[in-house]
Amino acid sequence: ILYTCLIATAHSLLSDTDDGLTCSDNCSLTASCLQCQWPNVCDIGDEVDLHCYRRSECALPKVSTKYRAKCLYCWQLPEYEYTCAINENCTGTSTTKWNAVECIVNPHTFCLGSRRFWKNMRCNISRGYSWSRTLFLSITLGGFGLDRFYLGLWKSAIGKLFSFGGLGVWTMVDVILVGLGYIKPHDDSIYC
Numbered sequence: 150i151l152y153t154c155l156i157a158t159a160h161s162l163l164s165d166t167d168d169g170l171t172c173s174d175n176c177s178l179t180a181s182c183l184q185c186q187w188p189n190v191c192d193i194g195d196e197v198d199l200h201c202y203r204r205s206e207c208a209l210p211k212v213s214t215k216y217r218a219k220c221l222y223c224w225q226l227p228e229y230e231y232t233c234a235i236n237e238n239c240t241g242t243s244t245t246k247w248n249a250v251e252c253i254v255n256p257h258t259f260c261l262g263s264r265r266f267w268k269n270m271r272c273n274i275s276r277g278y279s280w281s282r283t284l285f286l287s288i289t290l291g292g293f294g295l296d297r298f299y300l301g302l303w304k305s306a307i308g309k310l311f312s313f314g315g316l317g318v319w320t321m322v323d324v325i326l327v328g329l330g331y332i333k334p335h336d337d338s339i340y341c
Contacts, residue, residue: 179256180264182207183214187261191220199259218259224266230258233270246272280330280340287327291320296327301335 185201199216203209223231233252247269254264278300287296292314297306314320326332330340 180254180259181256185216185259187220193220193222193225195220216259221260222262223254223260223264224252224262224268226254226258226260230255230260233268248272276334276336276338278334278338278340280327283332283340284324284327287320287324291323292317296323297332300332302332 182204183201184204185199187199188197191197196217197220199218200213201216202211202213231252231254233250235250249267250270252266252268254260283296283299286299290296291309294306294309294314297303297309309315309319309323312319315322323332333339
């Protein structure tokens with residue numbers, strides 16, 4: 150199995166001027182360019198009829214259209230309906246595994262509330278350590294501690310080296326633990 154390894158880089162998804170409400174495509178009839186009237190009462194998840202018209206900042210005439218959409222707040226949408234930025238404060242040595250990231254709803258998606266919102270998401274920092282390579286090293290050269298040296302766990306790797314993999318017991322246990330993903334790189338990053 151060949152895995153492609155991507156190193157996460159910090160960047161901002163949204164520009165300072167983009168509030169998720171501007172119409173960048175000449176006031177087309179997309180959800181981000183429309184002002185919609187939602188029913189006074191709607192149950193979350195129900196299909197509702199919307200009466201929409203172009204936003205006031207649009208130079209084109211106000212065209213009234215009808216749409217059918219689910220009654221959901223923007224933060225309740227499925228993940229494929231919005232895009233989130235990578236948080237710059239998310240590091241591999243962070244004590245918290247969750248960080249707040251800024252998300253914006255796709256232009257063609259209708260939802261209640263602000264189209265720009267914050268969401269707590271799990272950190273996905275990878276420093277280039279391969280799980281399959283670690284498992285291969287654990288199976289073939291684990292008795293010499295090479296799997297732990299590879300992951301940067303040099304203190305336990307030295308102990309494993311001088312005990313010949315705990316006479317095979319430590320090696321067998323490590324193969325299982327690496328296979329299950331329990332043993333991770335020294336900087337607590339994820340495998341790629």
